Amino acid sequence: MQELTQKQKEVFDFILATLREEGNIPSVREIAAAFGFASTNAVNTHLDALQKKGYISRRPGQNRNIEIAPDYLIPQRGIPIIGRVAAGKPIDAIENLDGYLDLDSIYDREQHFALKICGDSMLEAGFWDGDYAIVRHQPRVETGEIGVAVINGAATVKRFRWLDDGCLMLIPENDSYQPFTVDADSDLQIGGKVIGLHRVLK
Amino acid sequence: MQELTQKQKEVFDFILATLREEGNIPSVREIAAAFGFASTNAVNTHLDALQKKGYISRRPGQNRNIEIAPDYLIPQRGIPIIGRVAAGKPIDAIENLDGYLDLDSIYDREQHFALKICGDSMLEAGFWDGDYAIVRHQPRVETGEIGVAVINGAATVKRFRWLDDGCLMLIPENDSYQPFTVDADSDLQIGGKVIGLHRVLK
DNA sequence: TTGACAATTGAACATTGGTTCAGTATAACA
DNA sequence: TGTTATACTGAACCAATGTTCAATTGTCAA
Numbered sequence: 001m002q003e004l005t006q007k008q009k010e011v012f013d014f015i016l017a018t019l020r021e022e023g024n025i026p027s028v029r030e031i032a033a034a035f036g037f038a039s040t041n042a043v044n045t046h047l048d049a050l051q052k053k054g055y056i057s058r059r060p061g062q063n064r065n066i067e068i069a070p071d072y073l074i075p076q077r078g079i080p081i082i083g084r085v086a087a088g089k090p091i092d093a094i095e096n097l098d099g100y101l102d103l104d105s106i107y108d109r110e111q112h113f114a115l116k117i118c119g120d121s122m123l124e125a126g127f128w129d130g131d132y133a134i135v136r137h138q139p140r141v142e143t144g145e146i147g148v149a150v151i152n153g154a155a156t157v158k159r160f161r162w163l164d165d166g167c168l169m170l171i172p173e174n175d176s177y178q179p180f181t182v183d184a185d186s187d188l189q190i191g192g193k194v195i196g197l198h199r200v201l202k
Numbered sequence: 203m204q205e206l207t208q209k210q211k212e213v214f215d216f217i218l219a220t221l222r223e224e225g226n227i228p229s230v231r232e233i234a235a236a237f238g239f240a241s242t243n244a245v246n247t248h249l250d251a252l253q254k255k256g257y258i259s260r261r262p263g264q265n266r267n268i269e270i271a272p273d274y275l276i277p278q279r280g281i282p283i284i285g286r287v288a289a290g291k292p293i294d295a296i297e298n299l300d301g302y303l304d305l306d307s308i309y310d311r312e313q314h315f316a317l318k319i320c321g322d323s324m325l326e327a328g329f330w331d332g333d334y335a336i337v338r339h340q341p342r343v344e345t346g347e348i349g350v351a352v353i354n355g356a357a358t359v360k361r362f363r364w365l366d367d368g369c370l371m372l373i374p375e376n377d378s379y380q381p382f383t384v385d386a387d388s389d390l391q392i393g394g395k396v397i398g399l400h401r402v403l404k
Numbered sequence: 405t406t407g408a409c410a411a412t413t414g415a416a417c418a419t420t421g422g423t424t425c426a427g428t429a430t431a432a433c434a
Numbered sequence: 435t436g437t438t439a440t441a442c443t444g445a446a447c448c449a450a451t452g453t454t455c456a457a458t459t460g461t462c463a464a
Contacts, residue, residue, distance in 0.1 A: 005410070023270055025226045027451055039413045044453070049410080062419055063265040063451050064226055073225055079309055079336065081316045082357070101316040101334055101400060103305055107281055112285045114303040126330065126401065132303055134281065146403075155284075186315070198303060199328065199399040201348075207440070229421055246423075251440080265421055265450055361442050 011035070011046045012055055015066060025064045078102025103134075107196065111137050115148060115155060115191070118133070122146070122157055126171035126197060133157050134196030141193050148191030151182055155191055185198065204255040213237070213248045214257055217268060227266045280304025305336075309398065313339050314401070317350060317357060317393070324348070324359055327375035328399065335359050336398030343395050350393030353384055357393055 004012060014034055018026045026034070028043045037043060047066065050056045055072065059065040059154055078100035114132040124148060127133060133148070141147030141160045149170055158170035163181065168188065171179040182188050206214065216236055220228045228236070232246045239245060252258045253256065257274065261267040280302035316334040327348060329335060335350070343349030343362045350357055351372055360372035365383065370390065373381040384390050 007411070019225065023221065023227070023275055024266055024268075028453090029451070037412070040452080041414090041454085042412050047214070058452085061419070061452085063229070065452070067225055077306055079305055079311055079314045079316050079319065081334065083342065084428080098318070101305060101336075103278055103281055103303060106402065109281055112281045114281050116300070120408070128328065128330065132283065134303075197399070197401040197402050197403065200308065201397050201399065209441070230422065230423090239442075241445090242421080243424085243444085244442050247441065260422085263422085263449070267422075 004050070004055070008046055008049050008053075011043070012050055012072075015056070016068065016072065019068070027064055068077050068192055077104060102159050103198075107134055107136070112195075113137060113192075115157065117157060121172040121174050121177045122159075123174045125159065127157060127173075128199060130199075132198040134198065135192040135196045137192040141189055143192055146194040148194065149182065150189040150191050152187050206255065206257070208250070208260070210248055210251050210255075213245070214252055214274075217258070218270065218274065221270065227268050243358040265280055277304065278302060305400075309336060315339060315394075315395075317359065319359060323376050323379045324361075325376045327361065329359060329375075330401060332401075333364040334400040335396045336400065337394040338397050341392055343392055348396040350396065351384065352391040352393050354389050359396055 005131050010041065011031060014031060015026060017100045018030075028040045028047070031043045032038075032040050035043075044168075047056065051058060054127070055069050057067045057069070079102075081098040081101050112134060117127045117129060117131045119135055120129050133147050143161045145160055146157065148157055149160070149168065150156075156170065158172060160180075161169040161171055163169055167184060168182045169179055170182065213233060217228060220226075220232075230249070232243045233245045234240075234242050236376060237244075249258065249260070253260060257271050259269045261269060261272070273304060281304075283300040283303050316336050319329045319331060319333045319335055322331050337350050345363045347362055348359065349362045350359055351362070351370065352358075358372065360374060363371040363373055363381075365371055367384060370384045371381055371383065
C-alpha cells in the first residue's frame with residue numbers, strides 16, 4: 001500500500017472519522033467545507049489519489065459513494081501489545097507493536113462468558129478475589145482442569161476430579177479449604193472450562 | 203422504545219445490514235429496489251414510522267440521510283459477565299447479565315498498552331510468565347506501586363521505590379530475586395503504572 | 405528548466421435522491 | 435360506522451451530489 005501525503009492522510013482520516021461518528025460517508029462538498037476548500041475538485045483530486053493508492057474505491061453513479069478499503073474499514077480494537085522497547089526511543093513512538101490485546105478476537109462471544117471470583121479458595125491457582133474468570137461454555141470439563149460447576153444455581157470455580165462412581169469432586173487451590181464431593185441428588189450443571197483470567201488492579 | 207411491525211423491522215434490519223456490509227446507508231430507492239417496491243413512498247412511510255418510534259432520525263436536506271439511533275448503531279462488544287446463575291435455569295439462557303468485559307471500555311487505547319511478562323520475578327504479586335500486564339502510560343509511578351521501567355531500552359515490571367538521592371530501586375516480588383538500584387548514568391524511562399493483568403490459560 | 409505531481413479555484417452538467425401530493429386497499433378499533 | 439395505522443402505487447419537484455473541463459501555483463527531481 002502506497003504512502004499518503006499529509007493532506008491525503010487528513011482527508012482519509014476525516015472520511016473515517018465521519019463514518020465512525022456520524023454513521024455515514026461525507027459528500028465531497030462536506031469534505032470541502034470541513035477543509036475550507038472553495039472547490040469540490042480539490043477534494044476530488046485527493047479522492048483520486050486515495051483511490052489510485054488503494055485506500056478507497058468509488059461506486060459509479062451513486063451519492064456518498066466512497067468505499068473504504070477493508071483493511072481500514074474495521075476499526076482496530078483492543079490495547080496495543082508492545083513486544084520490545086526500541087533502545088533510546090521514547091515509548092510514545094510505539095514501534096515494536098506485537099498486535100492488539102482484544103478479548104473479542106481471543107474469546108468468541110457466543111461461547112464464552114466471564115464470572116467474577118468471590119473469595120480466595122482458588123488463590124494458589126492464581127485467582128484472586130474480584131478477578132474475572134473467563135469461561136468457555138462447554139458440557140465437559142476433564143479431571144485436572146479448572147472449571148465452573150453450578151450446584152443448585154450457585155456457580156463455583158474449582159479444579160475438577162471425576163470419581164469412579166461418576167460423582168464430581170471439587171478441589172480448591174488453597175490449603176485453608178477442603179475438597180468436597182457433589183451430592184448425587186444435587187442439581188449439577190457444568191458451566192464450562194476456565195481458560196482465562198482478567199484482573200483490574202486496585 | 204415502541205414495537206416495530208414485521209415490515210418495519212425488515213426495513214430497519216436492511217438498513218443496518220447495508221451499513222455494516224457496504225459501509226454506508228442505502229438510499230430510499232435502493233431500499234425500494236431491495237424490497238421490490240414500485241414507489242419510493244412505500245419506503246418513506248416505513249421510515250416515517252421508524253422515526254416516530256425512535257429507531258432512526260433524518261438529517262434534513264441531505265442524501266442518504268438516515269441516522270441510526272445510538273442504541274442500535276454500536277455493536278455490543280466484549281464477553282458477557284454473568285453475575286449470579288439463576289437457580290434451575292440453564293446457563294445458556296443468560297439472565298443475570300452484569301454487563302460486558304470489554305478492554306476498550308475499561309482502558310482507553312490512547313493511554314494504555316500491554317506488555318508480555320517474561321520470567322517469574324513478580325510471581326508473588328500475581329504476575330506469571332506469559333501474562334499480559336496492562337499498563338497506563340504516565341510519567342510518574344509512586345513508591346510502592348508496580349510500574350514499568352525502561353532501562354536502556356529494556357522494559358521490566360517491578361515494584362518501584364524512589365530513594366532519597368532520586369535514584370530508583372526496583373523490587374521483585376519473588377524471594378529468588380534481589381532488588382536493585384538503577385544506575386544514575388543509565389537511560390531510564392518510566393513506561394507507566396501497571397493497572398491490570400490478563401492471562402490466557404494453557 | 406522542463407516535466408511531473410500535489411494542491412487548489414471556478415464553473416457547469418447530469419444524476420441521484422429526499423420529499424411531497426394524490427390516491428387505493430386492508431385491518432384493527434372504538 | 436367512522437377513524438386510525440399500515441402498506442402500498444404513481445408522478446413530480448428540486449436540492450444534493452459526483453464528475454468533468456479549464457486554469458493556476460508551488461515543489462522537486464531529472
